[in-house]
Amino acid sequence: MIVSRDPQLTEIVLLSLQVSGIALLFSTLIGVPLGALMGLSRFAGRRFAIVLLYTGMGFPPVVVGLFVYLMLSRSGPLGSLHAAWIPALFTPGAMVLAQIIIAVPLVAGFTMAAVMGVDRNLRQQVESLGATSWQSAMAAITEARAGVIVAIIAGFGGIISEVGAVMMVGGNIEGKTRVLTTAIVLETRKGEFDLAIALGVILLSLTFLSNVVMLRLQGGTIDD
Amino acid sequence: MSETLYELRGITKKYDKRSVLRVDELDIERGEILALVGPSGAGKSTLLRLLNFLETPSSGSIRFHGEIFDAARQPSLDIRRRVTTVFQRPVLLRRSVRANVAYGLRLRGERDADARIDETLAQVGLAEMAHQPARTLSGGEAQRVALARAMILRPDALLLDEPSANLDPYNVGLIESIASDLNQEQGTTIVLVTHNIFQARRLAHRVALLLEGRIIEVADVERFFTAPSDPRTRAFTRGEMIY
Ligand SMILES: Nc1ncnc2c1ncn2[C@@H]1O[C@H](COP(=O)(O)OP(=O)(O)OP(=O)(O)O)[C@@H](O)[C@H]1O
Ligand SMILES: [Mg+2]
Numbered sequence: 001m002i003v004s005r006d007p008q009l010t011e012i013v014l015l016s017l018q019v020s021g022i023a024l025l026f027s028t029l030i031g032v033p034l035g036a037l038m039g040l041s042r043f044a045g046r047r048f049a050i051v052l053l054y055t056g057m058g059f060p061p062v063v064v065g066l067f068v069y070l071m072l073s074r075s076g077p078l079g080s081l082h083a084a085w086i087p088a089l090f091t092p093g094a095m096v097l098a099q100i101i102i103a104v105p106l107v108a109g110f111t112m113a114a115v116m117g118v119d120r121n122l123r124q125q126v127e128s129l130g131a132t133s134w135q136s137a138m139a140a141i142t143e144a145r146a147g148v149i150v151a152i153i154a155g156f157g158g159i160i161s162e163v164g165a166v167m168m169v170g171g172n173i174e175g176k177t178r179v180l181t182t183a184i185v186l187e188t189r190k191g192e193f194d195l196a197i198a199l200g201v202i203l204l205s206l207t208f209l210s211n212v213v214m215l216r217l218q219g220g221t222i223d224d
Numbered sequence: 225m226s227e228t229l230y231e232l233r234g235i236t237k238k239y240d241k242r243s244v245l246r247v248d249e250l251d252i253e254r255g256e257i258l259a260l261v262g263p264s265g266a267g268k269s270t271l272l273r274l275l276n277f278l279e280t281p282s283s284g285s286i287r288f289h290g291e292i293f294d295a296a297r298q299p300s301l302d303i304r305r306r307v308t309t310v311f312q313r314p315v316l317l318r319r320s321v322r323a324n325v326a327y328g329l330r331l332r333g334e335r336d337a338d339a340r341i342d343e344t345l346a347q348v349g350l351a352e353m354a355h356q357p358a359r360t361l362s363g364g365e366a367q368r369v370a371l372a373r374a375m376i377l378r379p380d381a382l383l384l385d386e387p388s389a390n391l392d393p394y395n396v397g398l399i400e401s402i403a404s405d406l407n408q409e410q411g412t413t414i415v416l417v418t419h420n421i422f423q424a425r426r427l428a429h430r431v432a433l434l435l436e437g438r439i440i441e442v443a444d445v446e447r448f449f450t451a452p453s454d455p456r457t458r459a460f461t462r463g464e465m466i467y
Binding site: 119124127130 | 273276318327373374
């Protein structure tokens with residue numbers, strides 16, 4: 001029904017999932033080890049690092065968008081390098097970068113809280129069973145897996161629904177960088193409320209579905 | 225039985241400048257069961273953590289397997305893996321009973337040990353509960369899992385910290401007979417911390433009394449209970465200790 005009204009809709013949905021999915025993948029790969037490290041090890045400046053991390057969890061997406069915009073713009077420190085691995089402004093790559101910056105503190109912060117909640121004695125006991133420090137860190141993450149999944153879900157929730165940063169660095173270009181949230185803004189402005197509502201419902205369902213999937217990954221741990 | 229497994233010399237342990245342990249000299253013989261008794265807070269668990277190389281002494285050295293370790297020199301992974309502890313408050317992994325028992329072997333990369341795992345589960349009477357989540361076990365069952373996951377590693381030294389505190393007589397008997405079998409059949413050296421002096425008397429070859437972080441007396445079990453050389457030992461074994 002909605003699809004017939006807007007043939008580009010599938011494209012928008014796919015791009016949303018692609019951008020946020022890739023951003024989430026990188027955020028998980030960076031955020032989970034970072035959070036575990038901050039939760040499990042004691043180093044000088046840890047307190048300060050935690051304050052920074054918590055601040056990062058509350059970054060307003062528009063500010064992140066502004067930051068990435070300035071970095072990537074032609075005269076910006078990254079944009080002026082013209083390196084192949086640096087995404088250009090108004091491309092999906094730039095949106096991914098902005099979303100990674102938004103999601104990493106969320107994933108790391110919640111992961112840190114989760115591993116800090118693991119019984120301190122557990123690590124000592126697995127070490128007594130012969131674990132290396134790497135193995136005992138893995139054991140702590142595995143024990144905290146329910147919390148780590150929540151951290152990933154929080155990261156996803158933070159970026160799939162975010163509009164400020166993708167609008168700024170993506171530019172909401174039709175067929176290129178338009179995602180669900182920016183499309184909703186646009187349709188609402190045009191007075192196309194039916195379409196805006198339909199897009200909103202799709203966004204909600206997507207979030208709901210991805211949470212269902214992630215909770216399934218969490219599996220039996222909810223019940224025990 | 226005269227070969228020593230551990231030689232502790234001038235060991236002290238401080239936490240935030242508070243000294244909790246001071247062991248001038250203690251030898252642990254290979255193949256013996258040494259019981260450590262003493263009031264709460266005497267430093268028994270702290271001593272076990274040092275013997276398991278989980279913490280470093282503030283000063284002094286521990287000779288183990290012919291090598292000397294101290295605050296600056298920690299044992300290699302191989303050496304550390306020859307000791308393990310059954311803790312006073314065991315924390316099991318959020319996995320099945322079987323996975324908990326298999327855990328130490330997996331850490332060592334041993335993956336085809338199914339028969340050994342089944343055998344160990346049977347020894348502690350948990351064969352039927354192999355697939356139950358470990359966190360749902362009763363206290364006595366959890367304690368037996370903790371013993372199983374340690375003994376399956378066939379350590380040279382097995383450190384037992386109150387392995388049967390708060391258990392019913394059946395479980396106490398089971399754990400004691402397992403400990404004594406391990407010692408007799410595999411020659412496992414056992415250091416047993418216990419509040420139960422009858423248990424010390426039943427199991428141990430030698431007994432050491434720890435008071436406020438110091439070893440007051442170490443003696444063969446008979447002598448420790450019948451003719452101790454320190455009056456505080458006599459007071460402690462009679463339950464008359466005034467701390
Ligand atoms: N990590 C630590 N930090 C600070 N103090 C500690 C630490 N571990 C132990 N202590 C202190 O060291 C002393 C000895 O503790 P330990 O656990 O070795 O006693 P214990 O003989 O095992 O007692 P119990 O019979 O009650 O188990 C106690 O006063 C305890 O509070
Ligand atoms: Mg203790």
